[in-house]
Amino acid sequence: MPAADVSFSVPTSLEEALAELAEEDAIALGGGTSVGLLLKNGLIEPQKIVWLAKVPDLRGVAVDDDGGLRIGAAVTLRELAGSSPVRTHAPALADAAGTVGNPRVRAVATLGGALAHADPRQDVPPVLLALDAEVRIAAPSGERIVPLAEFYTAFMETALAEGELVTQVVVPAADNRRTHYVRFTPGSEDDYPTVGVAISIARGADGRISRAVLALGGVGPTPLLVPQARELVGRSAPDPGEISAVAAAAEAAARPSDDQRGSARYKKAMARVWTERALHACLGEG
Amino acid sequence: MKLAFELNGAPVETEAEPDALLVDVIRGLGLTGTKEGCGVGVCGLCTVLVDDLPVSSCLYLAACARGSQVWTAEGLAREEPELVQAFVEHEGMQCGICTPGQVMAAAALVRGCPGASEAEIRDHQAGNLCRCTGYQTIVESVRACLASR
Amino acid sequence: MSRLDAWAKASGEARYVADMVLPGMLHVALVRSAVQHGRVRRVDSEQARAVEGVVGVFTADDVNRNTYGRSVRDIPILAGEKVRFVGERVAVVVAESRRAAEAAAALVEVEYDDLPAVTSAEEAIAQGAPLVHDAPWEYAGAAISQEDGHNLQSRVTEGSLTEVEAALGGAEHVVDRTYSTSSGHQGYLEPQACVASVEDGRVRLWVTNKSPYRLRTQLADCLGLDPASIEIEPVLLGGDFGGKGSPMDAPLCVELSRLVGRPVKLVLRYVEDLTATNPRHPARIHVRVGCDREGRLTGMALRALLNGGAYGGFKPLADVNLHGIEDCAMAYRVPALFVESTIAYTNTVPRGHMRSPGAPQAIFAVESALDELAAEAGLDPVDLRRRNLPRTGEPSSHGTTWLEARGLETLEAAVKHARTEQPEVPPGWRHGEGVAVYVRGLPGPPVTSVRLVPAPEGRVRVEVPIPETGTGSHTMVRNRLAAELGIDPEQVEVVQVSTEELPIDPGVGGSRVTVGMSEALGRAAEAWRRGGGDEPVAVELRPGDSAASAPVVCYCAQVAQVAVDPVTGQVKVLEVLSSVDVGDIINPAAHQMQIDGGAVMGYGFACLEDLFEEDGQFWAANLGEFKIPSTNDLPRLRTVLVEGGQGVTSANVKPVGELANVPTAAAIANAVAAATGCRIRDLPITSEKVFWAIEEESAR
Numbered sequence A: 001m002p003a004a005d006v007s008f009s010v011p012t013s014l015e016e017a018l019a020e021l022a023e024e025d026a027i028a029l030g031g032g033t034s035v036g037l038l039l040k041n042g043l044i045e046p047q048k049i050v051w052l053a054k055v056p057d058l059r060g061v062a063v064d065d066d067g068g069l070r071i072g073a074a075v076t077l078r079e080l081a082g083s084s085p086v087r088t089h090a091p092a093l094a095d096a097a098g099t100v101g102n103p104r105v106r107a108v109a110t111l112g113g114a115l116a117h118a119d120p121r122q123d124v125p126p127v128l129l130a131l132d133a134e135v136r137i138a139a140p141s142g143e144r145i146v147p148l149a150e151f152y153t154a155f156m157e158t159a160l161a162e163g164e165l166v167t168q169v170v171v172p173a174a175d176n177r178r179t180h181y182v183r184f185t186p187g188s189e190d191d192y193p194t195v196g197v198a199i200s201i202a203r204g205a206d207g208r209i210s211r212a213v214l215a216l217g218g219v220g221p222t223p224l225l226v227p228q229a230r231e232l233v234g235r236s237a238p239d240p241g242e243i244s245a246v247a248a249a250a251e252a253a254a255r256p257s258d259d260q261r262g263s264a265r266y267k268k269a270m271a272r273v274w275t276e277r278a279l280h281a282c283l284g285e286g
Numbered sequence B: 001m002k003l004a005f006e007l008n009g010a011p012v013e014t015e016a017e018p019d020a021l022l023v024d025v026i027r028g029l030g031l032t033g034t035k036e037g038c039g040v041g042v043c044g045l046c047t048v049l050v051d052d053l054p055v056s057s058c059l060y061l062a063a064c065a066r067g068s069q070v071w072t073a074e075g076l077a078r079e080e081p082e083l084v085q086a087f088v089e090h091e092g093m094q095c096g097i098c099t100p101g102q103v104m105a106a107a108a109l110v111r112g113c114p115g116a117s118e119a120e121i122r123d124h125q126a127g128n129l130c131r132c133t134g135y136q137t138i139v140e141s142v143r144a145c146l147a148s149r
Numbered sequence C: 001m002s003r004l005d006a007w008a009k010a011s012g013e014a015r016y017v018a019d020m021v022l023p024g025m026l027h028v029a030l031v032r033s034a035v036q037h038g039r040v041r042r043v044d045s046e047q048a049r050a051v052e053g054v055v056g057v058f059t060a061d062d063v064n065r066n067t068y069g070r071s072v073r074d075i076p077i078l079a080g081e082k083v084r085f086v087g088e089r090v091a092v093v094v095a096e097s098r099r100a101a102e103a104a105a106a107l108v109e110v111e112y113d114d115l116p117a118v119t120s121a122e123e124a125i126a127q128g129a130p131l132v133h134d135a136p137w138e139y140a141g142a143a144i145s146q147e148d149g150h151n152l153q154s155r156v157t158e159g160s161l162t163e164v165e166a167a168l169g170g171a172e173h174v175v176d177r178t179y180s181t182s183s184g185h186q187g188y189l190e191p192q193a194c195v196a197s198v199e200d201g202r203v204r205l206w207v208t209n210k211s212p213y214r215l216r217t218q219l220a221d222c223l224g225l226d227p228a229s230i231e232i233e234p235v236l237l238g239g240d241f242g243g244k245g246s247p248m249d250a251p252l253c254v255e256l257s258r259l260v261g262r263p264v265k266l267v268l269r270y271v272e273d274l275t276a277t278n279p280r281h282p283a284r285i286h287v288r289v290g291c292d293r294e295g296r297l298t299g300m301a302l303r304a305l306l307n308g309g310a311y312g313g314f315k316p317l318a319d320v321n322l323h324g325i326e327d328c329a330m331a332y333r334v335p336a337l338f339v340e341s342t343i344a345y346t347n348t349v350p351r352g353h354m355r356s357p358g359a360p361q362a363i364f365a366v367e368s369a370l371d372e373l374a375a376e377a378g379l380d381p382v383d384l385r386r387r388n389l390p391r392t393g394e395p396s397s398h399g400t401t402w403l404e405a406r407g408l409e410t411l412e413a414a415v416k417h418a419r420t421e422q423p424e425v426p427p428g429w430r431h432g433e434g435v436a437v438y439v440r441g442l443p444g445p446p447v448t449s450v451r452l453v454p455a456p457e458g459r460v461r462v463e464v465p466i467p468e469t470g471t472g473s474h475t476m477v478r479n480r481l482a483a484e485l486g487i488d489p490e491q492v493e494v495v496q497v498s499t500e501e502l503p504i505d506p507g508v509g510g511s512r513v514t515v516g517m518s519e520a521l522g523r524a525a526e527a528w529r530r531g532g533g534d535e536p537v538a539v540e541l542r543p544g545d546s547a548a549s550a551p552v553v554c555y556c557a558q559v560a561q562v563a564v565d566p567v568t569g570q571v572k573v574l575e576v577l578s579s580v581d582v583g584d585i586i587n588p589a590a591h592q593m594q595i596d597g598g599a600v601m602g603y604g605f606a607c608l609e610d611l612f613e614e615d616g617q618f619w620a621a622n623l624g625e626f627k628i629p630s631t632n633d634l635p636r637l638r639t640v641l642v643e644g645g646q647g648v649t650s651a652n653v654k655p656v657g658e659l660a661n662v663p664t665a666a667a668i669a670n671a672v673a674a675a676t677g678c679r680i681r682d683l684p685i686t687s688e689k690v691f692w693a694i695e696e697e698s699a700r
């Protein structure tokens, strides 16, 4: 570990945090589960570490009247997994947060860190994509809201500019929405998924599908959306052929690389299988 | 920088680099029950409690523990000996290098989920690797920890 | 009574090498080669020396140029002109803190001239391959000669190929298959560590090494020291599994302490353990085996080719080979047997021993091939084995007639119990059952020493030469001695003493501790009783002192139950049932953990563990990527003890430490084949391999 001159600060307001992060070579610290590793291995050498845990504006889960969720960026994955509003309104999100890594990771890792880390194998991002989540981003100059679908720009890269912070994640409400997430870990269960499939299906009052979103993790440089899921909109009980077509689209959309968790070919095949299975589960057939 | 926190119930104040890891600070204070194994947050040898939550002290910046209550196996052995005793009685160990971490993980479960089911015990303890035992006696030990409450 | 060190371990009081602090102690960090094979052109340490707290930066020019090793002495303390693998020690920093040492090590710049490299055993032994060592036969203790070929660490053959050819020529059914296993690691969780202090010519060492008396000799031999000037201190080991038997970094640390005049400490980072110590040999094993119409084996030829990495010095046997390969067919009557085991030098990390060295690889091949032969012959795989297990009084394939041969009983017990209570199979998944058998012989005649010393209040202090590696050996010593003397175990105090205190011991390993210690303790207790317990009693068992041990073997049969998702290829190992041939058991809990821990390790080898070696580099270089089993991954474990066996010594024991980890991979592979009709011959058995095998099968 290089003995760099680094300082550590613990801001207690958002303004303070943003001001600190505007300084040269400052880095935000959530739970540090990835920053800790990078620091140890000399892969980053910040001048300043800005710990977000004590910023009240970044804490807590708020529920809108309609069931929409606003989740602070410094909420930990453990808190997310145990939050009753999240369990009620977005159970798949709570479940996904509850499977990340191990209890020690979840105890400290934050939602903001989980998004900004931008490793395409992560569990939470595909679920939030399927839930049409938006990310509130703050900078000293002001605030903007970015749909999560536009947040990931390239491998391990996001739309965050230098000095910007994720402050909140907004999960819009939807009537009659079912969300399902599978993490396929064919080796050790305690591993990043070979493929993650998140799917969410909302239905109108008439029982017809009003929105269908499919997101994949682990099979591309970023989490991927599969737009063909839209083909299910308007159906009330999609037939197996229609489901297979979406699964085939998932396979086609997947752009994985070969690694320890499988070859690109295998991961593509698994994107199809698990999309099909997740769709059946989400449509309430299995 | 100066770093003050409570370690095993007693206040400590020490000098630490701002990017020092908690495991190094604790061990530097002579408490070597907290081990470093994999160094990447996976094996669980370095598990300690910070404000009752389990953390990998090999990734956790010591500065984040400022003002917190930190517990290690040494402190637990004094304050909650029944948890350590559960591992002794059920032989939840062989070489012992992972054992303080296993005990601390069990302590976290006792705090966070005292009614844990069999599946929850396994899932929780999955964060703490052991190469010797085949885990049967460790799971029994954790069960006994929960039962001790 | 529980383990004697249980409280100390669980409460964090127990001290391991990494926990040691000596006054004035400095810290060491290594600079490792970034290239597979190259000439070191320049080492620039200027920036490193400028780091605050750095005391010195050293290269091969500063240290003893002799090479060291457990048998063949081919390992340099620091690479000199040449580096031979990615991760080899090139230079070293000594500093006031570990942080400073590591920061400085990162600043040492090494320039190399790349040399052509060989990274697989196949490449290494091919005609015209680049040479890893110019003249490896010249190293002291070399097991090969120039005529044997190039890039060879070892070649061992047994039996006559001509006879096997004749036997296979006349066989009714023959299978001819090749199996392979990946690069794995012992996976002990305590990184290797060493604290060395050289003061006034006296060397003291605390090191993660399980064979202190041999280490002393190895160090003396390499550094040209008088063994009497070296003292290896008692330590507790945080897991071994074969990985902690070599001098590793001890010669270097001794040199460094001498150079800087202060004690030094080196603790590896786990990535170094995984990629730069002495992991398991990957193997390619070719098996031809045949049987007659009744399913009686007629002949078998097994050829193993193993990647030994850049140095052979991490292997302890004189032939620099792995005895598990030679013993591959010991469980059966095989009238004509030929075995050849070749270990090649390559430009990859040097390989060492791991729990029952060579056997997991070889038994995976043999026990898979037997199932394939059974299929070919239209026989039930259990039946084929029944027909070929020797009965008591019959010689085994290696010609020995054992005191008793309980393979059949062990197998029958396994199958019976496995079938009484089958695990549940998820809907839509296919179920398969697989069987495999392993037999392990006893180590040679016991060699060790102990001393009993009267202690206050009628207690007895036993001084032992071996470190506690985690198996419970010290607890076993306590229980054995208490039983021998007819006293309460509480009255016995067990201490490991330094190499100054006792004369001899070969170290922990080779399943010899319980057997050797039981023998020594039996004799010591006898002398103690005779002397009335007032005087210390020392017992020393030297080579040749005891008669060759009785030809006792110990069988283990395992049955694996798997479920396979035919759509994804995912394999779930539902259960591993181990049936174990035992004598008397000194400590049931510790004995059971050897079986459980073994089966789980066997499962990891079968399904998970792979360092992902590619061109001499490892892609799975941390425990997040090199997955060893966790509580979430566990199959259900069941054990059947086949009691009543005849063991050795007055304790009537059979070894158990290197048993249950061996047959598991074949049992699982056989179960997967039974479930899917697809045979995976390459470990680990990943879901992906099963998936493509099923695809291929259904395309046919």
Ligand SMILES: Cc1cc2nc3c(=O)[nH]c(=O)nc-3n(C[C@H](O)[C@H](O)[C@H](O)COP(=O)(O)OP(=O)(O)OC[C@H]3O[C@@H](n4cnc5c(N)ncnc54)[C@H](O)[C@@H]3O)c2cc1C
Residues within 6 Å of the ligand: A027, A028, A029, A030, A031, A032, A033, A034, A035, A036, A052, A073, A074, A099, A100, A101, A102, A105, A108, A109, A110, A111, A112, A113, A114, A115, A116, A117, A121, A122, A123, A124, A160, A164, A165, A166, A167, A191, A192, A193, B040, B041, B042, C624
């Ligand atoms: C042992 C282990 C196992 C793991 N297993 C899994 C797994 O199975 N599945 C999975 O999905 N993930 C896994 N992870 C990765 C884990 O999800 C991430 O490390 C974690 O979510 C990052 O969160 P953090 O709060 O700790 O981030 P930090 O390490 O604090 O930060 C990560 C990055 O985000 C930035 N950042 C943090 N907060 C903000 C913010 N509010 N605004 C802008 N930028 C911010 C930081 O500057 C840094 O660049 C694992 C990690 C470990 C160590």
